[in-house]
Amino acid sequence: MSNISFNKFYRKxxxxxxxxxxxxxxxxxxKGLNYGVDFKGGTLIELRTTDKTNxxxxxxxxxxxxxxxxxSVKKFGNETDxxxxxEKQNSNDPEFIKNIQNKLSSSIGDVDFRRVENVGPKVSSxxxxxxxxxxxxxxxxxxxxxxIRFEWQFSLGAILAIFHDVIITLGIFSIxxxxxxxxxxxxxxxxxxYSMNDTVVIFDRVRENLxxxxxxxxxxxxxxxxxxxxxxxxxxxxxTLLALFSIYLFGGxxxxxxxxxxxxxxxxxxxxxxxxxxxxxxALNVSQRxxxxxxxx
Amino acid sequence: xLYFSKLRIISVIVFTIIFSYFAFSNxxxxxxxxxxxxINLGLDLQGGSYLLLEIDNRPVITxxxxxxxxxxxxxxxxxxxxxxxxSLKGDTILFETTDNEIENVxxxxxxxxxxxxxxxxxxxxxxxxxxxxGNLFSLNYSRYGxxxxxxxxxxxxxEIVRRxxxxxxxxxxxxxxxxxxxxxxxxxxxxxxxxxxxxxxKTANLTFQFxxxxxxxxxxxxxxxxxxxxxxxIVSKRIILSGxxxxxxxxxxNSQTNETVVxxxxxxxxxxxxxxxxxxxxxxxxxxxxxxxIISAPSVRExxxxxxxxxxxxxxxxxxxxLALLLRSGALPAPLNIIExxxxxxxxxxxxxxxxxxxxFIGFLLVILFMIYKYRAFGLIANLALVSNLFxxxxxxxxxxxxxxxxxxxGIILTVGMAVDANVLxxxxxxxxxxxxxxxxxxxxxxxxKSRTTILDANITTLIxxxxxxxxxxxxxxxxxxxxxxxxxxxxxxxxFIARLLTSLYVVKNKDKEQLL
Numbered sequence: 106m107s108n109i110s111f112n113k114f115y116r117k118x119x120x121x122x123x124x125x126x127x128x129x130x131x132x133x134x135x136k137g138l139n140y141g142v143d144f145k146g147g148t149l150i151e152l153r154t155t156d157k158t159n160x161x162x163x164x165x166x167x168x169x170x171x172x173x174x175x176x177s178v179k180k181f182g183n184e185t186d187x188x189x190x191x192e193k194q195n196s197n198d199p200e201f202i203k204n205i206q207n208k209l210s211s212s213i214g215d216v217d218f219r220r221v222e223n224v225g226p227k228v229s230s231x232x233x234x235x236x237x238x239x240x241x242x243x244x245x246x247x248x249x250x251x252x253i254r255f256e257w258q259f260s261l262g263a264i265l266a267i268f269h270d271v272i273i274t275l276g277i278f279s280i281x282x283x284x285x286x287x288x289x290x291x292x293x294x295x296x297x298x299y300s301m302n303d304t305v306v307i308f309d310r311v312r313e314n315l316x317x318x319x320x321x322x323x324x325x326x327x328x329x330x331x332x333x334x335x336x337x338x339x340x341x342x343x344x345t346l347l348a349l350f351s352i353y354l355f356g357g358x359x360x361x362x363x364x365x366x367x368x369x370x371x372x373x374x375x376x377x378x379x380x381x382x383x384x385x386x387x388a389l390n391v392s393q394r395x396x397x398x399x400x401x402x
Numbered sequence: 403x404l405y406f407s408k409l410r411i412i413s414v415i416v417f418t419i420i421f422s423y424f425a426f427s428n429x430x431x432x433x434x435x436x437x438x439x440x441i442n443l444g445l446d447l448q449g450g451s452y453l454l455l456e457i458d459n460r461p462v463i464t465x466x467x468x469x470x471x472x473x474x475x476x477x478x479x480x481x482x483x484x485x486x487x488x489s490l491k492g493d494t495i496l497f498e499t500t501d502n503e504i505e506n507v508x509x510x511x512x513x514x515x516x517x518x519x520x521x522x523x524x525x526x527x528x529x530x531x532x533x534x535x536g537n538l539f540s541l542n543y544s545r546y547g548x549x550x551x552x553x554x555x556x557x558x559x560x561e562i563v564r565r566x567x568x569x570x571x572x573x574x575x576x577x578x579x580x581x582x583x584x585x586x587x588x589x590x591x592x593x594x595x596x597x598x599x600x601x602x603x604k605t606a607n608l609t610f611q612f613x614x615x616x617x618x619x620x621x622x623x624x625x626x627x628x629x630x631x632x633x634x635x636i637v638s639k640r641i642i643l644s645g646x647x648x649x650x651x652x653x654x655x656n657s658q659t660n661e662t663v664v665x666x667x668x669x670x671x672x673x674x675x676x677x678x679x680x681x682x683x684x685x686x687x688x689x690x691x692x693x694x695x696i697i698s699a700p701s702v703r704e705x706x707x708x709x710x711x712x713x714x715x716x717x718x719x720x721x722x723x724x725l726a727l728l729l730r731s732g733a734l735p736a737p738l739n740i741i742e743x744x745x746x747x748x749x750x751x752x753x754x755x756x757x758x759x760x761x762x763f764i765g766f767l768l769v770i771l772f773m774i775y776k777y778r779a780f781g782l783i784a785n786l787a788l789v790s791n792l793f794x795x796x797x798x799x800x801x802x803x804x805x806x807x808x809x810x811x812x813g814i815i816l817t818v819g820m821a822v823d824a825n826v827l828x829x830x831x832x833x834x835x836x837x838x839x840x841x842x843x844x845x846x847x848x849x850x851x852k853s854r855t856t857i858l859d860a861n862i863t864t865l866i867x868x869x870x871x872x873x874x875x876x877x878x879x880x881x882x883x884x885x886x887x888x889x890x891x892x893x894x895x896x897x898x899f900i901a902r903l904l905t906s907l908y909v910v911k912n913k914d915k916e917q918l919l
Contacts (some may be wrong), residue, residue, distance in 0.1 A: 199596070199740065246866045
């Protein structure tokens with residue numbers, strides 16, 4: 106078994122986490138998130154051109170001539186594949202997409218619309234609302250579960266660890282202007298589940314050790330528990346990351362954002378179950394009495 | 403306990419084989435339907451269109467309120483109660499009565515047996531909320547009155563949408579109600595949704611009205627423009643005939659003019675009305691109006707009494723076919739707006755499947771190699787559990803014909819990565835136990851028992867996330883929650899039945915070895 110003094114660095118890493126959270130919050134508040142059409146409304150078109158000389162600026166120019174509001178064009182995987190997003194969304198005109206395709210064909214040659222997403226303002230605000238509700242609901246459900254299974258000191262530690270992971274992951278998305286769409290919400294919820302999972306494994310061991318040793322202070326006890334579960338923590342995050350990297354690299358462009366959010370979440374989730382969840386137990390001065398008292402009730 | 407009864411062993415094997423079979427049935431073909439099930443591919447994988455339509459009920463409400471005013475006027479006239487100054491202000495009907503009739507009118511409108519303001523005992527509410535201020539009455543749709551109105555117009559609309567989609571003939575369309583003013587249309591495998599979109603975007607309200615020659619029509623007149631936008635015409639508001647009286651419509655070729663026209667035939671009532679109107683209107687121009695635009699306005703040369711006729715216009719064969727289709731399927735009660743559209747072309751769908759399978763294969767291989775490197779023989783056991791886990795997962799998805807989406811494939815890959823967690827927890831615990839316990843059988847047993855609550859805790863948290871995603875998510879994301887959720891269940895099965903069975907067989911056989919794990 107390993108014997109690393111994780112507890113020596115509690116303070117340093119707590120400061121680091123605090124700094125990361127503050128930076129993330131500043132970005133989230135002042136820069137905000139880069140919402141995709143799911144949450145902002147508008148139109149997304151993934152197109153493939155037959156003419157290889159077409160480039161981003163050429164395509165952007167043709168779209169700009171159509172009065173579609175703010176247009177953004179990005180390469181998407183292949184040389185000939187592009188993602189075009191613009192504000193306009195026309196629910197009253199069923200020929201809207203067809204007309205765009207016709208105009209485009211006459212200016213840059215044959216184009217194939219591989220994917221079209223067209224979301225009205227009402228639907229996008231509903232999707233955003235239900236996404237926020239889903240994330241809040243899952244946090245509440247986790248809180249409830251862990252509150253039933255553990256003492257309140259543990260619940261607080263686990264929930265703060267999850268908040269830490271979600272805020273920093275979203276912060277990174279904000280800093281790098283990565284797109285937030287429906288699949289990112291799914292990723293965030295899975296991160297919540299994974300981070301909780303990781304924390305619970307260590308907490309289970311802490312509780313077991315609290316019963317076993319009455320003379321060891323919580324500061325050292327958390328360190329013993331982290332070390333005892335360390336190889337499991339590492340192996341599981343490695344296999345999960347192997348799977349996620351495989352999705353990121355080979356799963357196609359559509360899953361890139363989703364798998365990136367998950368990769369970040371797994372890394373921060375593993376880190377936080379060691380460096381956020383445990384220091385909180387120390388700060389709340391958890392001792393054998395904490396669990397014995399609960400069990401007598 | 404490491405002991406497994408024969409019955410248990412056999413049921414584990416049978417169970418695994420059955421579900422693995424269904425996993426494979428995706429790739430083999432049998433004639434029998436039950437034995438040859440296929441996983442349902444989501445629209446993002448097989449290509450197709452997802453359309454969310456919202457019905458715009460405002461015109462329906464106005465129409466109903468106007469009809470209500472006429473009904474109220476007639477009803478109270480029969481009762482010899484004077485009502486005056488009827489007006490429609492927004493969605494409110496306003497009228498006045500004489501001072502000595504106030505109580506009377508109030509009682510009639512609030513009576514549970516009222517003929518003009520229906521009472522719904524199930525909702526404990528009238529169709530209209532009645533407010534009075536002195537002798538001024540105002541009527542508004544009550545909450546339930548509005549719900550019932552919306553529901554009935556949605557039911558009508560969904561029927562018309564179904565007919566139009568069926569007429570175009572796509573394979574297995576999925577048409578569902580969403581809330582009380584939305585319709586979800588899923589069209590798998592559809593290459594080009596433009597035609598269906600333009601068909602669903604048309605209300606298809608067809609009327610025949612005479613073009614007014616002098617502006618003194620008793621019904622009033624309205625100015626309508628021609629479909630091609632070339633000119634306007636003053637048209638009488640009197641509707642000779644509407645699309646409701648049509649029994650059939652089809653595109654045909656007019657042999658004299660050699661142009662494409664839409665021929666229609668009318669029901670008995672329609673034929674009679676049409677005959678009467680055309681006999682009195684010989685020489686006049688009859689405007690054929692679709693959704694407020696004049697398609698054409700031919701002159702009536704002779705009375706049309708046969709109950710059939712032709713609509714000419716600048717039709718191509720395609721546009722005549724579409725118009726005939728719209729007329730056959732009937733008019734929508736209100737306009738539909740497409741508020742969300744997601745279309746994936748079939749080749750992108752195939753690309754996504756290929757990428758999904760490739761990343762599943764690579765992810766799977768990496769995890770398997772890593773486990774063998776870490777645990778040797780026990781790694782093999784964990785891997786066998788992982789393989790059967792994958793078969794079980796795909797088998798269950800296939801058997802219940804769940805829908806597999808691209809995020810769903812990601813869910814499977816993620817399950818592969820996280821599934822080993824339970825076995826890792828157990829193996830690590832066993833390693834710890836062997837330090838104090840020399841008897842491997844007892845150590846293994848303790849390893850399993852002591853890790854159980856942790857494993858349950860860890861999996862329940864992920865299951866909670868999957869559940870919430872399932873109920874809150876839509877489309878592809880829902881597919882992710884399904885594979886993630888079922889993946890947890892198959893993981894627990896493969897760990898506690900398959901891996902445990904193999905572990906116990908191995909331990910019992912090698913119990914005299916120095917170091918097992």
